[in-house]
Amino acid sequence: MSEDRLALAVADVNWATTESLFRELDEPGVETLALRCMDYRNAWRKGITPWSAGARRALADGPRHWKRDVALPPGLLKRLPALGMRPIARAVRRFWAERPGARRGLVATYPYYLRLAEVLRPDALIYYNFDDYALYWPDRAEELRGWEDELVRRADVTICAALAMAEELRRRVPSAADRVRHMPHGTPAAFLASRPLDRPGPAPADVADLPRPLLGYVGSLEDRLDWSLLDAVAEAFPEASVVLVGRPPEPGPEPWREECRRTLARPNAHALGWRGQEELPSYYQAFDVNLIPYLVDHPFNLACSPTKIMDGMGATRPMVATAVPECRLYTHLFDVAGSRDEFVAAVGRIVAAGSDDGRAALRRAHAAVNTCAKVAARIVAALPPSRPRARPAIGAASR
16 A cells, blocks of 8 residues: 555535635645535535536546535434445545555544444544534534544544644543644635735725725624624724624524624624625725624634634734634734723724734734645644554444
8 A cells, every 4th residue: 555645535524614624735645535415405405416416426626636425314414324424435435446555544524424434444534623513413412522532532633623622632532632633724725815914905895885994704693703792893983884794693582683683783883694705805805803703601612713713814904803712822913802891992903003903914924834735734744654553443432
């Protein structure tokens, strides 16, 4: 078997962040199959049927890159993973078989892909974690954590986008602690500005006529946001435009939704709705200040690495964030506020300084050495050259 060639299947790339990370992997000798695994309902919404080309075979997606869609009955992956993995395993085996002699690699991005690893028994196994997945399915949290612990124990390397999750998995699986790495998200190539921007870039048409400064947030409008903080920002800067680019919330009775409605009712608040991934860099670059107004005590925010960090870093524009754990790692590159008053004051200082905090070049330099391509290369480089250690049978780990 050649150690110089790697056939790497990624299950799965349904999140834009994961898709960018592995699509931009550009290492000689590495070919990548990006799998989009989804239920029939989501496949139908995306125009994917059993007769679609991508559902029948892997399609070329650039040099050394392939993509494949796998549609499954609803709930099969999480509730009956032994069955759900079968069509995914067939797609991976075919990819490997077409590359004889290459090392067979698998990236598992969710705990239930432990069962895929059990079926395929790859030569190289990476667990890529970007959230606390037990929060996705709280009714099955204990079972998911059990799967995750086994996956960490068996993986050649576990990569965590957030430091908090790396520390958590090292604590839970001490026997694998030396194989758990913290590697934050990278900046997608399209988000990296060609040069440091000490002034806002050209504004997209839908915000070009709004009064400046543009104080912008990019992301879903959801319960993870500190809506009272956003309301305070809109109140403190009535001459500014608070611009929110993201999917609007569904109606509901929860208190945060009322706070959201109250904030969006302000005359200087502008919710633009969803925009495609390819449109987002122009918003980041056009804003006078990019905002990360996350609740500091929300469980998701405590365990996540916000993609807005590296997306915004690539844009190079000033940023102000609340003190969620991952943001606190970057206080030298942007403002991280410990309170509502500090957040508002930081925005005010940047605006008063002509929308420049003097750190655009530092942010771009950081983004340039941490692009998706470079982070993905580090992930592959973290694999050992071979698998000398004996693997315990799946299920042998103690809970």
